[in-house]
Amino acid sequence: AQSVTQLGSHVSVSEGALVLLRCNYSSSVPPYLFWYVQYPNQGLQLLLKYTSAATLVKGINGFEAEFKKSETSFHLTKPSAHMSDAAEYFCAVIVNNDMRFGAGTRLTVKP
Amino acid sequence: KAGVTQTPRYLIKTRGQQVTLSCSPISGHRSVSWYQQTPGQGLQFLFEYFSETQRNKGNFPGRFSGRQFSNSRSEMNVSTLELGDSALYLCASSYQGAVEGYTFGSGTRLTVV
Numbered sequence: 001a002q003s004v005t006q007l008g009s010h011v012s013v014s015e016g017a018l019v020l021l022r023c024n025y026s027s028s029v030p031p032y033l034f035w036y037v038q039y040p041n042q043g044l045q046l047l048l049k050y051t052s053a054a055t056l057v058k059g060i061n062g063f064e065a066e067f068k069k070s071e072t073s074f075h076l077t078k079p080s081a082h083m084s085d086a087a088e089y090f091c092a093v094i095v096n097n098d099m100r101f102g103a104g105t106r107l108t109v110k111p
Numbered sequence: 112k113a114g115v116t117q118t119p120r121y122l123i124k125t126r127g128q129q130v131t132l133s134c135s136p137i138s139g140h141r142s143v144s145w146y147q148q149t150p151g152q153g154l155q156f157l158f159e160y161f162s163e164t165q166r167n168k169g170n171f172p173g174r175f176s177g178r179q180f181s182n183s184r185s186e187m188n189v190s191t192l193e194l195g196d197s198a199l200y201l202c203a204s205s206y207q208g209a210v211e212g213y214t215f216g217s218g219t220r221l222t223v224v
Contacts, residue, residue, distance in 0.1 A: 043216050094209050099144070099209040099213060
């Protein structure tokens with residue numbers, strides 16, 4: 001069955017530093033992949049999605065993700081972290097027409 | 112346009128009681144899915160409704176049920192509440208289904224005491 005694994009439950013970066021959040025998927029067919037962000041006491045907000053149109057996907061708030069089939073990865077990056085990026089991030093994949101989520105990575109941004 | 116609206120935002124219930132949560136999707140969206148979010152289990156899929164029919168179901172006991180009305184609004188019911196049902200319940204909608212990407216509501220925080 002398709003699933004996603006997020007490496008690192010907590011990531012801490014300094015403001016202005018590169019953000020890298022890791023996601024690996026298991027799939028025998030090209031998957032639909034997503035990244036969501038969740039701020040405290042809120043629902044999830046879609047950052048970006050991969051639907052096989054392009055391997056480099058640009059999302060909102062300066063985030064982007066690159067689909068690498070050879071590595072079965074879909075890591076999320078942002079060149080320069082901002083304090084407002086502190087949140088929990090979820091990678092997700094479509095399984096049997098439903099969206100299944102990874103365990104999440106909590107991003108802390110230090111001043 | 113209005114987003115996904117979930118009511119109520121917070122609920123406190125006693126073990127053994129039942130509860131109904133409501134979700135109004137974005138206008139025009141026909142697919143509504145429900146998720147349970149807990150610190151221990153993360154985000155778990157409950158079920159999806161599309162045009163008033165349950166299209167998919169996760170691995171939850173029969174105490175968890177739902178329905179969708181002709182205006183696409185959805186309700187979720189949990190009967191005989193247990194302490195472990197304490198969670199954030201999230202509703203998400205899309206026009207046709209998950210592959211488009213969901214828009215989520217802010218959730219209903221249920222506490223069972």
